[in-house]
Amino acid sequence: MENLSFDGVIIGSGPGGSGAALALAARGAKVALIESALIGGECLHWGCIPSKIYLHSAHLYQSILKSGDACGVVTGGVTFDFAKLVERRKKLIPMLHRGLENSLKTAGVQIIMGKGRLVGPNSVKVTMADGSEQMIETKNIILATGSNARVPEGVKIGGRILTNREIFTLEQQPKSILITGGGTVGCEMASFFSNIGTSVILVEMGERLLGREDGEISAEFLKLVTRGDVKVHLKTSVVSMEDTGSGVKVVMEHEGGVREEVIVEYALAAAGRTLNTDVCDYEICGVKVENGKIVTNGFMQTSAANIYAIGDLAGKAMLAYTAEREGEIAADHILGASAGETLHEMNYRVFPSVIFTLPEIASVGLTEEAARAAGKNIIVKKAPFAANSKALAMGERDGFAKVIVESGTGIILGVHIIGPDATTMIDKATLALDLNITASQMFTSIVGHPVTSETLKAALRMALADMSKA
Numbered sequence: 458m459e460n461l462s463f464d465g466v467i468i469g470s471g472p473g474g475s476g477a478a479l480a481l482a483a484r485g486a487k488v489a490l491i492e493s494a495l496i497g498g499e500c501l502h503w504g505c506i507p508s509k510i511y512l513h514s515a516h517l518y519q520s521i522l523k524s525g526d527a528c529g530v531v532t533g534g535v536t537f538d539f540a541k542l543v544e545r546r547k548k549l550i551p552m553l554h555r556g557l558e559n560s561l562k563t564a565g566v567q568i569i570m571g572k573g574r575l576v577g578p579n580s581v582k583v584t585m586a587d588g589s590e591q592m593i594e595t596k597n598i599i600l601a602t603g604s605n606a607r608v609p610e611g612v613k614i615g616g617r618i619l620t621n622r623e624i625f626t627l628e629q630q631p632k633s634i635l636i637t638g639g640g641t642v643g644c645e646m647a648s649f650f651s652n653i654g655t656s657v658i659l660v661e662m663g664e665r666l667l668g669r670e671d672g673e674i675s676a677e678f679l680k681l682v683t684r685g686d687v688k689v690h691l692k693t694s695v696v697s698m699e700d701t702g703s704g705v706k707v708v709m710e711h712e713g714g715v716r717e718e719v720i721v722e723y724a725l726a727a728a729g730r731t732l733n734t735d736v737c738d739y740e741i742c743g744v745k746v747e748n749g750k751i752v753t754n755g756f757m758q759t760s761a762a763n764i765y766a767i768g769d770l771a772g773k774a775m776l777a778y779t780a781e782r783e784g785e786i787a788a789d790h791i792l793g794a795s796a797g798e799t800l801h802e803m804n805y806r807v808f809p810s811v812i813f814t815l816p817e818i819a820s821v822g823l824t825e826e827a828a829r830a831a832g833k834n835i836i837v838k839k840a841p842f843a844a845n846s847k848a849l850a851m852g853e854r855d856g857f858a859k860v861i862v863e864s865g866t867g868i869i870l871g872v873h874i875i876g877p878d879a880t881t882m883i884d885k886a887t888l889a890l891d892l893n894i895t896a897s898q899m900f901t902s903i904v905g906h907p908v909t910s911e912t913l914k915a916a917l918r919m920a921l922a923d924m925s926k927a
Contacts, residue, residue, distance in 0.1 A: 460592045462593070469492065469498060471498025472498070475561060491569045492569075495554065514537075576738075597763045602736050603770065607726070612698045619724065621646075631723045633658075646725060659687055659690070672824065696708040742764060751766035845907075857874075858873075872913065
């Protein structure tokens with residue numbers, strides 16, 4: 458088979474790979490996108506999108522249960538139909554998949570289905586499903602192969618023991634489920650299942666859930682999630698899981714070495730990710746690897762000048778939207794700055810965290826703990842959603858918005874929100890931190906009324922009041 462030749466080849470079609478392909482093609486480059494499974498990758502098919510479809514249904518269900526009658530929505534009894542939710546996911550995901558695939562083809566991106574592997578700094582070998590091979594020559598390569606769920610040692614996935622992929626193959630709602638890992642995936646799935654009536658056990662090895670978030674946010678979420686049918690075990694590890702055919706026998710070890718055995722209908726392994734690094738012989742390609750992660754500079758360029766790594770594979774921030782931005786930055790660096798523009802490096806100091814638990818959680822910048830550890834002189838203020846007119850109209854009283862402001866300069870160092878619309882509200886805060894805007898400047902920016910983001914403005918008002926007394 459005759460070798461193909463391209464200006465750029467991307468291996469992996471998740472948000473990072475697809476974004477990079479579109480960015481390259483938009484400026485006239487000849488681009489190939491190699492994918493071994495499904496265009497859209499983990500995010501579209503087994504992660505971000507299906508989980509948000511499920512969480513939206515759970516939120517809608519709970520909203521009607523909690524405040525539907527008070528709001529004049531009389532239903533005569535509300536039940537949750539898991540089968541209909543599954544049917545909805547099966548319709549929406551293929552529709553989004555087709556839309557992305559059409560966008561790539563329309564842009565001129567050549568999609569090649571198969572497993573891509575670098576065999577040299579400018580050569581990629583693609584193994585097709587039928588075993589045939591295609592050699593591709595390219596000027597530049599972007600590695601975007603992502604990650605898979607990390608499986609606890611000694612645990613065999615299959616049957617009733619699931620990862621984030623298999624969880625979306627369930628056709629019936631579980632009566633009970635044990636989830637290992639109190640990070641984003643574990644907490645989102647605990648929120649979903651508990652809010653539709655499934656009994657949940659959430660196991661976390663660390664001292665708290667959502668360990669990367671601000672301590673007060675983590676504590677508030679723990680308080681709220683355990684109001685429902687969720688039992689949280691902190692400082693606890695999973696010793697073993699056994700699929701008995703009718704359920705899963707799980708042995709946990711609590712702090713101090715005390716062991717406990719529980720039986721649940723299903724178990725979900727959601728404790729971290731394993732990088733898909735088997736994409737090249739790094740020595741042959743001249744790519745430096747440290748601690749299992751590919752080393753990149755601010756332009757996502759590896760030690761081999763024409764090879765870039767983005768997304769989970771780069772190991773900087775394992776988030777779909779950071780991968781997308783990294784792909785755009787890599788594409789711009791490959792093609793050079795457009796007239797009148799400058800090349801931007803990836804800025805990891807200011808990127809938001811968005812978690813679609815119930816209620817939502819979002820943050821950007823320093824946590825209170827990190828700011829104090831850095832020796833910052835700070836003002837910290839919180840405003841509750843219980844005092845926000847829009848939140849009350851929505852029947853949402855839980856949570857708060859928290860601001861961390863440098864007392865001398867008034868610069869906003871961090872914003873942390875748990876409550877309604879948190880994942881949308883954080884955008885304004887992200888821009889403020891990116892531009893080093895002060896609390897005063899952000900406060901004087903007019904917001905609508907009534908809107909949930911007035912809670913953030915209320916926290917800023919309190920911070921400014923403290924600054925005026927200093």
